[in-house]
Amino acid sequence: KAGVTQTPRYLIKTRGQQVTLSCSPISGHRSVSWYQQTPGQGLQFLFEYFSETQRNKGNFPGRFSGRQFSNSRSEMNVSTLELGDSALYLCASSRDASNQPQHFGDGTRLSIL
């Protein structure tokens, strides 16, 4: 069974640009959650999608957005990039986010210059 796939693995951008990250969940999983991981803050919840609907959102500015497609694949977008957005972005899938194990992808390492 294929795991969670995130693309690209690495990205380098400059301040002010925007970026789109992609996540393909495990087959049969309908919930996709996104997290930002930094050394100082650990794993921080960005948002969760289920059946193309955002069910919950973390405490991040509106520059961070996401969507989910009918095949459960998800994308997140960050606009007007700032230096502080440099982080590892992880997505995790589960059958349903509540009370289910989350299976993480290897992440996208985003560096802002």
Next chain:
Amino acid sequence: QQPVQSPQAVILREGEDAVINCSSSKALYSVHWYRQKHGEAPVFLMILLKGGEQKGHDKISASFNEKKQQSSLYLTASQLSYSGTYFCGTEGNSGYALNFGKGTSLLVTP
């Protein structure tokens, strides 16, 4: 909303035991535990639901005290493979969002 984990770091010798604690200021619906090795994705260990049920996975077990909004992860007879960063993730009553602690770095030495 971010749960607080303690200790921040611990170093053990093989065969020793360790306890990692996770506490929240909010009412909890469930607690998840994950382990992340350097350069790898976090890996699920276990979920604990309301009710104080203790779960086990090999020599790793955990408890959840919903009244105190605390969970503890117990690692017994630690092995070298236990090294990594352990995260607790807490879910409140609104559901669908895991709030993770900052992690506990565990190093097991020979």
